[in-house]
Each structure stands twice: as C-alpha cells, then as structure tokens.
Amino acid sequence: MTPGLILAAEEGAANPLIPAVYDIVWSAVCLAIIGFVFWKKVLPLFQKVLAERTEKIEGGIAKAEAAQAEANQKLEEYKEQLAEARAEAARIRDDARAEGLAIVEEMREQAQAESARIVAQGQHQLDAQRAQIVAELRADLGRVAIDLASKVVGESLEDDTRRRGTVDRFLDELDAVSAPAGK
Amino acid sequence: MFGRDCRESTLNTLVLAEGGEFHKPSIVEFFPSALLFEGTPFQIDRIMLIRFLMTIVLVAFFLVAMRRPKLVPRGVQNLGEYALDFVRIHIAEDILGKEQGRRFLPLLTTFFFMIWAMNLSGVIPLLNMPSSAKIGVPLVLALLSYVVFNYAGIKAQGLGPYLKSNLFPPGVPKPLYVLVTPIEFLSTFLLRPLTLTVRLMANMLAGHMTLVLFFSAAWFLMFQAGNLLLAPVGAVSLAMGFAFTLFELLVQFLQAYIFTLLTAIYIDGALHAEH
Numbered sequence: 001m002t003p004g005l006i007l008a009a010e011e012g013a014a015n016p017l018i019p020a021v022y023d024i025v026w027s028a029v030c031l032a033i034i035g036f037v038f039w040k041k042v043l044p045l046f047q048k049v050l051a052e053r054t055e056k057i058e059g060g061i062a063k064a065e066a067a068q069a070e071a072n073q074k075l076e077e078y079k080e081q082l083a084e085a086r087a088e089a090a091r092i093r094d095d096a097r098a099e100g101l102a103i104v105e106e107m108r109e110q111a112q113a114e115s116a117r118i119v120a121q122g123q124h125q126l127d128a129q130r131a132q133i134v135a136e137l138r139a140d141l142g143r144v145a146i147d148l149a150s151k152v153v154g155e156s157l158e159d160d161t162r163r164r165g166t167v168d169r170f171l172d173e174l175d176a177v178s179a180p181a182g183k
Numbered sequence: 184m185f186g187r188d189c190r191e192s193t194l195n196t197l198v199l200a201e202g203g204e205f206h207k208p209s210i211v212e213f214f215p216s217a218l219l220f221e222g223t224p225f226q227i228d229r230i231m232l233i234r235f236l237m238t239i240v241l242v243a244f245f246l247v248a249m250r251r252p253k254l255v256p257r258g259v260q261n262l263g264e265y266a267l268d269f270v271r272i273h274i275a276e277d278i279l280g281k282e283q284g285r286r287f288l289p290l291l292t293t294f295f296f297m298i299w300a301m302n303l304s305g306v307i308p309l310l311n312m313p314s315s316a317k318i319g320v321p322l323v324l325a326l327l328s329y330v331v332f333n334y335a336g337i338k339a340q341g342l343g344p345y346l347k348s349n350l351f352p353p354g355v356p357k358p359l360y361v362l363v364t365p366i367e368f369l370s371t372f373l374l375r376p377l378t379l380t381v382r383l384m385a386n387m388l389a390g391h392m393t394l395v396l397f398f399s400a401a402w403f404l405m406f407q408a409g410n411l412l413l414a415p416v417g418a419v420s421l422a423m424g425f426a427f428t429l430f431e432l433l434v435q436f437l438q439a440y441i442f443t444l445l446t447a448i449y450i451d452g453a454l455h456a457e458h
Contacts, residue, residue, distance in 0.1 A: 016213055016318060016388060017381070022226035023319030030238045031323055034297045039289035042245045046267050047285075049252035056254060 141174065142167050205403045208395035213317055213388065233304045234314040241300040270295045270443065278447040279454075287450055290331060294324055295443040298383065302435035305391055306428050313435070316387035318380065321442075325379035328446040333372075336453025348456040375449060379442060386438050390431045397424030 146167060219227040248263025256264050270292045275284035301320050305313030315321055336345040349371050350364045397420050404417030 016210055016316075016384065019318045019322050020226070021224045022220075022231070023317055024323060025224050026227070026231045026234060027319035027323040030234050030301075030320070031293070031297060031327070033238055034241060035289065035293040037242045037246065038293045038296070042249050042263075042267070043289050043292060045249045045252050046264065049249075049254065049256075049264075053254055 138171065138174070142171060145170060204407075206399045208392045208399065210388075212312075212391075212395070230312055230314050230317050233310050233312055234301060234320070236310070237300040237304050237314060238297075241296055245296075266296070267292065274440070274443050274447050278444065278451050283451070283454060287331075287335075287447070290327075291443050291447055294328070294446055295439050298324065298442050299436060299439035302387055302438060305387060305394070305435065306431055311391075311394075313387035313391055315383055315438075316391055318384050321380040321383040324383075324442065325376040328379060328442075328449065329376040332446070332449040332453045335450050339454045340456055344456060345453065349453075379445060383438050383442055386434060390427075390434055393427050394424060394431060397421070397427060 213230070215229040217226045217228050218232070245263055248259045252260055271284070271288060274295065275288045275291050278284070279287060298315060298320070301315035302313050304310040305316070336349075339345075340348065350367050351360055352363065352367065355363055401417045401421035401424060404413045404420060408417075
C-alpha cells in the first residue's frame with residue numbers, strides 16, 4: 001500500500017455520514033450474532049428462570065393458603081366435637097339426676113307401703129287380741145256375775161233352766177251395751 | 184501497517200511523543216487503514232476488530248451469567264439478571280405493556296446491550312474508540328428499528344389503516360392535511376431512522392473528539408511544549424479529560440437507553456392507531 005493510496009482512501013472516506021459497505025456488513029454480522037444469542041439463548045433461559053421463580057412464589061402462597069384452610073377446618077371440627085361432648089355430658093347429668101329422683105321416689109313408695117303394711121298388721125293383731133279378750137271377759141263376766149248373784153240372793157241358782165235364761169238375758173244386755181264400744 | 188494504526192489510535196499519544204507538535208483530534212481517526220481484505224465488502228480495520236471484541240465480550244458475559252440460571256441468583260447471574268431486568272421492565276414493559284413487551288423483548292435487549300457495548304469501547308483503555316461512532320452500527324440498527332416498527336404497525340392495523348393513521352391523524356381539519364400529511368410522512372418515514380442514526384453516531388463521535396482533545400492537550404502541555412508555566416494547564420486538561428471520561432460513561436449508557444426507548448415508542452405508536 002503506497003502512501004498516496006492511503007491518503008486517497010482517507011480523503012475519500014472522510015465523511016462520517018457516508019457508510020462504507022464493509023462497515024454495514026460487519027455491523028450486521030455483529031448484530032446478527034448478538035441478536036441470535038439474546039433471542040435464542042439468553043432470553044429464553046432468563047424467561048424460564050423468571051417463570052420458575054414466579055411459580056415458586058405463587059406455589060408457596062397457595063400452599064400456605066391450603067395449610068391455613070386446613071387448620072381452620074380442623075379448628076371447626078374440634079369446636080364441634082367439643083360442643084358435642086359438652087351436650088353429651090349435660091345430657092348424662094340430667095339423666096342421672098332424673099334417675100336418682102325416680103329411685104328416691106320408688107324407695108319412698110316402698111317405705112310407705114312397708115309402713116302401711118306394718119301398721120295394718122299391728123291393727124289386725126290388736127283386733128284379734130281385743131276379740132279374744134272380749135270373749136274371755138264375756139265368759140268370766142257371766143260366771144262372776146252368777147256367783148255374785150248367788151251370794152246376794154242366797155239361793156243356788158241350780159236350776160239350769162232359770163240360770164240359762166237369766167245369764168242369756170244379761171249377756172244380751174251386756175252385748176247391747178258393749179257393741180258400740182267393740183266396733 | 185498495524186503499528187501505524189496503533190500509533191494513530193491509542194489516544195494519539197505516541198504520535199505526539201515522536202512528532203513533538205500538538206495533535207488535533209481529527210475525523211480521520213474514524214477511518215483507520217485496512218488490516219485485511221482491503222477494498223472488499225469484508226474489509227477489516229481496527230474499529231471492526233473492536234466491534235468483534237465487544238461482541239464476543241458481550242455474548243460471553245451473558246452466556247456465562249445465564250449458563251445455569253438458579254432460582255436464587257448469585258454473583259454474575261445477579262448482575263446479568265439486573266441488566267436484563269432493566270430492559271425488560273423499564274423499557275419493554277413500561278412502554279409496550281406486558282404482552283407486547285415480551286414479544287419485542289429480544290429486539291430491544293439486543294439493541295440496548297449492543298449499543299452500550301459498542302459505546303463502552305470508547306473509554307476502555309487501549310481500545311479508546313466507540314465502535315458505534317462509525318456510522319455502520321447506528322445505521323443498521325436504525326434500519327432494523329424502522330423495518331420492525333413498520334412491520335408491527337402494518338401487521339397490527341393493516342397497510343391502509345396504518346398509513347392512514349400515520350399520515351392523516353384524526354382530529355385535524357381536512358384542509359390542514361395539505362400541510363400535515365407531508366410533515367407526518369417526513370417525520371415518521373424519513374426522519375425517524377435518520378435521527379436515530381445520527382443522534383447515536385454524532386454523540387459518540389463528539390464524545391471521542393472531546394476526550395482526544397483533552398488528553399492530547401494534557402500530553403502536549405505537560406511534556407512537549409517545553410514551557411513549565413504551561414504544565415499546570417496541562418494538569419487541568421488531564422483532570423478535565425478524566426471528568427469527561429466519567430461524563431462519557433453516562434452518555435454511552437444514555438444513548439443506548441434513548442435509542443432502545445425510542446424504538447419501543449415507535450413500535451408502540453405503530454401498534455395503536457390513536458396516539
């Protein structure tokens with residue numbers, strides 16, 4: 001290359017606004033390389049990692065929400081179970097109280113019946129004893145009265161016929177007197 | 184040939200040391216001599232090599248960063264994701280919405296990182312040349328942006344309605360179309376790719392010129408002028424060069440952002456008839 005040629009080339013190309021062909025060519029080559037790498041390599045990797053990151057964050061949020069929902073559900077269940085248990089306990093208590101009352105009532109009735117029975121039995125015994133005593137007294141009274149009357153009259157009321165009639169009449173009178181008191 | 188190229192390009196400091204005279208920054212720096220395939224459409228010069236290098240570094244960085252992406256990013260993956268998220272959230276989704284943003288994300292991501300990487304070579308020592316200051320990169324990207332937003336518009340609305348909504352904006356009195364339509368045509372279909380191209384290219388070119396000016400002035404004033412009184416001025420110039428290097432870092436990022444943002448806005452405008 002001679003100095004003359006260099007000079008000519010410099011003078012000819014000295015307008016910075018006029019592009020040389022090789023300038024355009026190599027600019028386009030650089031652009032193509034850079035563009036290709038960004039378009040096909042770098043940006044897809046970048047978008048992928050961004051998408052993964054977003055997914056990760058959103059997935060984490062979704063998981064937390066699910067856990068929260070589950071916890072709430074569990075809490076509701078526990079509350080429900082607790083309420084059920086309380087109701088059950090109250091019911092059992094009421095039942096027991098009612099049963100207790102029934103038992104007491106029954107016992108009272110039995111006791112009353114028993115006492116009534118004892119009282120009635122006593123009454124019967126008394127009646128029987130009274131009847132026996134009345135019968136004994138009646139026999140004794142007849143005899144004592146005749147003895148007494150024999151002594152008073154001075155004569156023996158040996159005559160059976162008269163004696164029977166007198167005693168019977170006396171006893172009838174006695175019965176009439178004692179009947180209202182006996183009954 | 185290679186040696187000469189190097190001398191010319193590494194901030195021209197070596198040339199200054201030999202020549203002993205002040206080296207003015209020149210547009211010629213953007214036209215280094217060919218290294219390979221001279222005169223063919225595949226000619227390779229120093230700036231092309233810088234482009235290749237930046238392309239390889241960019242691609243390698245993201246391939247390494249995302250080679251095995253983990254759910255919980257660590258180290259370089261964190262950095263890569265942070266960068267990708269910037270384009271995804273603050274450009275694509277902010278302007279185009281989730282669905283369309285996803286559709287055009289590869290294009291926007293490519294634009295942003297390619298432009299930024301090509302710009303960054305302007306402040307990397309030994310490279311010292313924003314490879315987007317040569318018009319090829321801005322032009323190719325702007326043309327692709329042009330093709331994409333027109334394609335998106337025609338596909339979304341159909342050719343007729345798309346042209347109508349752009350050339351005959353609704354709500355304008357009919358006679359005014361005589362004035363409005365040519366302006367709209369000019370701004371939408373001619374100036375958009377042109378402004379995209381020139382904005383990026385001119386910013387990077389001017390930034391490079393500024394840095395060269397400050398650093399070569401510093402070198403000249405401190406070591407070559409032979410005047411001790413000028414040395415402090417050279418030191419100031421060096422400090423300014425440093426400050427402008429930081430500023431240039433900001434501009435490099437901003438230009439990549441603006442280019443990508445405008446592309447997204449153009450696509451969004453083309454997708455919706457009313458805007």
